[in-house]
Amino acid sequence: MxxxxxxxxxxxxxxxxxxxxxxxxxxxxxxxxxxxxxxxxxxxxxxxxxxxxxxxxxxxxxxxxxxxxxxxxxxxxxxxxxxxxxxxxxxxxxxxxxxxxxxxxxxxxxxxxxxxxxxxxxxxxxxxxxxxxxSPGTGNMLAALASRELDTVEDVFTAWPVDVPFVGDDPADDASDGNSAALVHWMHQLSGKIMTWSGGEPAEGPPLEPVRLDYPGLGTGTVYTVGHPEPLTLPATCSVTRDSACVMVVRPETAAYLMTLRDEVDRGRLSLEQAAAAIETPTAARFARSAIRRLSLRGPGSLPPFFALATGLRYGRPYRVGARLIASPRGxxxxxxxxxxxxxxxxxxxxxxxxxxxxxxxxxxxxxxxxxxxxxxxxxxxxxxxxxxxxxxx
CATH class of the missing domain: 3.40.50.720 (NAD(P)-binding Rossmann-like Domain)
Structure with missing residues (x-):
């Protein structure tokens, strides 16, 4: 240059x-x-x-x-x-x-x-x-801040908000422009199989799996897995010895509706583009099916909307470190x-x-x-x- x-x-x-x-x-x-x-x-x-x-x-x-x-x-x-x-x-x-x-x-x-x-x-x-x-990007930087305070990093989770309040607005407001690439991508990573990190090695599993996390000083909540790159890159840079996943901070009713769309995509009833359109124009029938599922799901509780959480050892003792955004560009x-x-x-x-x-x-x-x-x-x-x-x- x-x-x-x-x-x-x-x-x-x-x-x-x-x-x-x-x-x-x-x-x-x-x-x-x-x-x-x-x-x-x-x-x-x-x-x-x-x-x-x-x-x-x-x-x-x-x-x-x-x-x-x-x-x-x-x-x-x-x-x-x-x-x-x-x-x-x-x-x-x-x-x-x-x-x-x-x-x-x-x-x-x-x-x-x-x-x-x-x-x-x-x-x-x-x-x-x-x-x-x-996510990835800012989430990785949060994970780097949290992980560097541990002597041994056992687990790293990165989380981003879907439909929860964050910095004065809904950060998903402008994630789409009609049936956009962003929504097609989202449905691609909410269907089929995704890769996470489990037991110190890559692991394949379904998306939208619930994960219960305890954030330092704030408390617990349930988040849901999504297919993102972080659990495949952070284990190397942060020396993760056990588990890593990227998760969404999302309300139970939204998670239930996404699970309904996921099932239709996995069964070949919807293309990714059709599923993306169904996010913008939900039907009463899908809402009804997802309402039953929603009864068994938990929400994010007191978890922050955008964060990384690292657990491991510091000076030989168990330790947890969270790094969360408290300000951001809007949208x-x-x-x-x-x-x-x-x-x-x-x-x-x-x-x-x-x-x-x-x-x-x-x-x-x-x-x-x-x-x-x-x-x-x-x-x-x-x-x-x-x-x-x-x-x-x-």
Missing amino acids: GERYRVVALGGAGAMGGPVVEALAGRADIAELAIADRDTAAAERLAARFPGVSVAPVDASDPVRLRELFHDADLVLNTTGPFFRLGVPILRAAIESRTHYADICDDWEPTLDMLAMDAEAREAGVIAVVGAGA MARMTGIPLSLAAAQILDGTVRTPGVHSPDAVLDPARYFDELAAHCDPPRTGRDEVVRVDHTP
Whole structure:
């Protein structure tokens, strides 16, 4: 990289990509920020707001066009989805173009496939950070803060909110735009089998399994598993010896409805796209079926909405550490896009130096991450102490 860089925001006109463009536009070390999107009208409207931001029409499924676009770029930031379809080919195009890369991939299957491309990236001298959004991303940074206070880490759980109050609004408000990639992704990771970490090794199981957690100083509650990359990356970076899972903080009635949709997808009665549409337009019949199931489910109780929980040993004694967000950018789009811009900053200024394919917890500085996240909160905060609270209970 030179002193001033060309950055490509792939999918930059979308809900998640827009906050990335807004956060990076005007940085002194970026010579050109290109919004690469198939929706050129939306890209042009966004680009018109910022001097030096250009538009590059692209279909993210076209590998030839991707290589043309990446050839002269220093860094590509990928917010297109769903990642279980597009993540691997886009990273491959970046590696073959020798272009640094970061994304918000929250599917565990392509995360494993992309991590397996580590040797190719190292040989090409490419830095790639996968899963630098909200969850994974901010959740990984919370887990890093909690785990580093333990001498031995036995369990790590990361949790994110679905329909519970958080920082003044519902962070799922803008997670979708019609039948969006976000909802298709969600149903993909709430159906079939998912991977977690159990007994010190990868484990396959169904999604939406209840997990009872006890958060230091706040109390207990039940959360539900979802297929995310964190339990496959955190065991390595945090040296987890026992269990790890990514869970949703969700009301029982919502969990019951999602279980009903999961069952229909697993039985072949709904496609992922149809299930995603059914989230936005629920039917009375599905509500009735889920109401019976809801009677046996428990809720999040006194658990915080967005947190990581690490348990293990400190000075030879059992110890629990929680790290929770107490402030955040408003809305899921900003909660996801802003973290990607923070990862981009650490790549551009050389904080992240090692070529290869990495999870965020492997290479990003969590203290700096939360210090910089503070400025993007609504309203802005002055530093990480106003964004994250770390709680301890022996």
